[in-house]
Amino acid sequence: xxxxxxxxxxxxxxLCLAGDMAGLFAAFLAANWFVLGALWGEPGKPHGLVMFAxxxxxxxxxxxxxxxxxxxxxxxxxxxxxxxLWALAQAALLMLLIVYLGKIAExxxxxxxxTGLGLSAVAVALVRVAVARLAVALLGDVPxxxxxxxxxxxxxxxPHMDVIDADAANLHPxxxxxxxxxxxxxVVGMAERVIVACPLDRMADWSAALxxxxxxxxxxxPELLRFAPARIDEFDxxxxxxxxxxxxxxxxxxxxxxxxxxxxxxxxxxxSPILIAATLVVRLTSPGPALFRQPRIGKDARPFAIYKxxxxxxxxxxxxxxxxxxxxxxxxxxxxxxxxxxxxDELPQLFNVLKGDMSIVGPRPHAAAAKAGDSLYWEVDARYxxxxxxxxxxTGLAQVRGHRGSTDHHQDLIDRLQSDLEYVSDWSVWRDxxxxxxxxxxxxxxxxx
Numbered sequence: 407x408x409x410x411x412x413x414x415x416x417x418x419x420x421l422c423l424a425g426d427m428a429g430l431f432a433a434f435l436a437a438n439w440f441v442l443g444a445l446w447g448e449p450g451k452p453h454g455l456v457m458f459a460x461x462x463x464x465x466x467x468x469x470x471x472x473x474x475x476x477x478x479x480x481x482x483x484x485x486x487x488x489x490x491l492w493a494l495a496q497a498a499l500l501m502l503l504i505v506y507l508g509k510i511a512e513x514x515x516x517x518x519x520x521t522g523l524g525l526s527a528v529a530v531a532l533v534r535v536a537v538a539r540l541a542v543a544l545l546g547d548v549p550x551x552x553x554x555x556x557x558x559x560x561x562x563x564x565p566h567m568d569v570i571d572a573d574a575a576n577l578h579p580x581x582x583x584x585x586x587x588x589x590x591x592x593v594v595g596m597a598e599r600v601i602v603a604c605p606l607d608r609m610a611d612w613s614a615a616l617x618x619x620x621x622x623x624x625x626x627x628p629e630l631l632r633f634a635p636a637r638i639d640e641f642d643x644x645x646x647x648x649x650x651x652x653x654x655x656x657x658x659x660x661x662x663x664x665x666x667x668x669x670x671x672x673x674x675x676x677x678s679p680i681l682i683a684a685t686l687v688v689r690l691t692s693p694g695p696a697l698f699r700q701p702r703i704g705k706d707a708r709p710f711a712i713y714k715x716x717x718x719x720x721x722x723x724x725x726x727x728x729x730x731x732x733x734x735x736x737x738x739x740x741x742x743x744x745x746x747x748x749x750x751d752e753l754p755q756l757f758n759v760l761k762g763d764m765s766i767v768g769p770r771p772h773a774a775a776a777k778a779g780d781s782l783y784w785e786v787d788a789r790y791x792x793x794x795x796x797x798x799x800x801t802g803l804a805q806v807r808g809h810r811g812s813t814d815h816h817q818d819l820i821d822r823l824q825s826d827l828e829y830v831s832d833w834s835v836w837r838d839x840x841x842x843x844x845x846x847x848x849x850x851x852x853x854x855x
Contacts, residue, residue, distance in 0.1 A: 422475045422537055426490070427462055429529025434458040437522035441515060453518045460504065461526075464497035472496075483538045490530040498523055553597035553621075557604035557612070561626055568597060572604075579611035587618045597621055654796060654833060662765060665835055669766045669842070670759040677753060684715050684750055691741045694720025697754055702771035705797045710763040712771060713754035717742025749849045755800045767838040768799025769826035770810075778819035786816045793826040796833070803829040806844040 434454035438444060442453065469475060474489040505514065554563050557572035557579075570577075575593045578586060594600050600619060602612045603626040616623025640646055654662065674681070685696040698716040701709045718737040738746065745751040758764040764771065776783055784790040804810065804822035813819045829837070 418537070419470075419475045422533060423466060423469075425533035425537065426465070426469065426530050429533050430462050430465065430526050431458055433525035433529050434518075434522040436525055437518045441518045441521055453515045454522055456514065457501070457519055457522055461494075461497050461501045461523075464500050465494055468496050469493040483534055486534045486538075487531045490534060491527055494523070494527060494530060551597060552599045552601065553594040555594075555600065555602045555604075557602060557608060559603040559605060559626070559628075561603045568595070570594070577615075579608065579615040582611075582614060586615065590615055591619060594619065594621060599624070601626060658833065661835060662833070662838075663762075665838065666759050666765050670756045674756045674760070677756075680750065681753055684745060684753070687741055688715055688745075692716075692719060692739050700773060702773055702798070703794060704763055704771055705794060707791065707794045709774070710758070710771075712764075713757055715742075715745050715751040715754060717746050717751050747850060752800060759800065763797070765797040765799045767801055767829075767841045768797050769793040769802050769829065770805065770822075771798035776813070778813040778816050781816065783813075783819055786819050787823055789827060790819075790823060793823065793830060796830055801841060801845040802826065803841060806841055806848055808848070 434457050437457075438454035469490055472489050472493045474486060474493050552567045553570060554561070554567050555570045555572055555575075555577065557577070563569050570593055572578075575589070577590060577593065579590075599622045600616060601624045602616065604612055606629070609625050609627070612625055613623075616625075638645060688696040694716060696716060698714045698718075699711040700714070702712045704710040717739065718735075719739060742751070755764055759766055772783055778786050802825070804825035807825055809818070809822035809825060811818075829841075
C-alpha cells in the first residue's frame with residue numbers, strides 16, 4: 407500500500423515533535439534531580455516543570471517555523487540537529503525575556519535552567535539520530551523529495567534525488583492521455599519537486615504533462631544560463647525574465663553593513679598602534695605622503711578612492727594602476743616591500759569600510775586599467791561585471807584560496823573571478839566570519855610583492 411507524501415510528512419512531524427517534547431520533559435526533570443535532589447522539584451517550587459511548560463511551546467513553534475521537522479531531516483541529520491538547536495536557543499532567550507518582564511526570576515533556579523537547557527540540547531539531537539535510523543521501519547519507505555526526469559538531456563544531479571530515465575520509464579509527454587498521466591504519477595511517486603531535462607522542442611509537451619501533478623514541476627532550460635541568475639516575473643500581463651536585481655535583500659544589506667561597521671571600528675581601535683607606527687615609518691623613510699590613494703571600481707561599477715599605505719617612491723607611484731606590481735619591482739621601497747608582504751599596506755582600507763565604499767569581506771576592487779596578460783579584465787570574461795553588484799572587500803574568498811598577486815595570464819583572473827561569483831551568490835554572515843579567520847592565516851604570503 408502506497409502511503410501519500412502528506413501522511414509520511416505528518417507521521418514524521420508527529421514522531422519528531424513527540425520525541426522532542428518527551429526529551430525536553432525528561433531533561434528538566436533530570437535537572438531537578440541533579441540540582442535540587444528531587445525529581446519534581448522543591449515543595450511549592452517545581453522549577454523544572456515550570457521551565458518545561460514555558461520553553462516547550464516556544465520551542466515547538468520555532469522548530470516548526472525553522473524547518474527542524476520534515477522528510478529532509480532524515481537524509482541530512484546534521485542539518486536537522488542544527489535547526490533544532492537554533493530553535494531551542496531562540497526559545498530559551500524568549501523564555502528569559504518572559505521571566506524578566508514577569509519579575510519571577512527569583513522564584514526559579516538558574517542552575518536548574520542551565521542544566522535543563524544543556525540536557526535538552528542533547529535530547530533533541532538524539533531524537534533526530536533515532537528518527538533517522540527508525541524512520542524506514544516506522545514509516546515505511548521514505549520518498550525522495552526531488553525527482554529528476556532525463557529525456558534526452560544529461561545534467562549533473564546531486565544526492566537525495568531520484569533520477570528517472572524517460573525512455574526506460576515509458577514516459578512520452580506528447581501523449582496527452584490518462585495512461586501517460588498515470589504512469590508519470592506512479593514514476594515520480596511522492597516527490598514534491600519534479601525536474602525535467604529535455605530538448606527545447608519537447609518543453610511544451612512536458613509543461614502540459616507536469617501540470618497534472620500536485621508536485622512542483624520544473625523544466626531545465628540551459629539557454630537561460632547566459633542570463634543566470636534568472637527568475638520569472640511579469641509586467642503588464644507579459645512574462646519577464648529577471649536577470650539582475652542584486653544578490654542581497656534589503657535586510658541582508660543592513661546586516662552586512664552593521665557587521666562591517668562593528669568589525670571595522672573594533673579593528674581600527676585594536677590596530678591603531680600599527681596604523682600609527684606604519685604612518686611614521688613611511689613618512690620618515692621616503693619623501694611623500696604616508697597614504698596612497700588610487701581610483702578603483704566599486705559597487706555598481708562606480709569609482710572610489712582606495713586608501714593604502716604608500717609602498718612605492720612618491721614619484722614612481724602608479725595612480726592609475728596601468729602597470730601591476732611585479733616581483734623585485736624597483737618602484738617599491740624597502741619599507742614598502744615589508745608592508746606589502748605582511749599586508750599592512752591594506753589596513754587603511756578600514757577607513758574605506760567606515761565611509762561605506764567597501765566591506766570587510768567581498769570581491770577585491772580592481773583598477774579600471776588593470777589587465778590579465780594583454781587584455782582588460784572585462785575583456786577576458788563577460789561575467790566580470792557580475793562581481794560589482796556588491797561592495798568590494800578588504801579580503802575575499804579568492805584571497806583566502808590563494809588567488810592573488812599579479813594577473814600575468816587570463817587564467818589568473820578567471821580563477822579569482824570564479825571565487826568572487828561564488829561568494830556573491832552564496833553570501834552569509836557566517837561565511838564572512840570564516841573568511842576573516844582564514845585571512846589571518848594568509849596575511850603573509852609569497853605572492854605579495
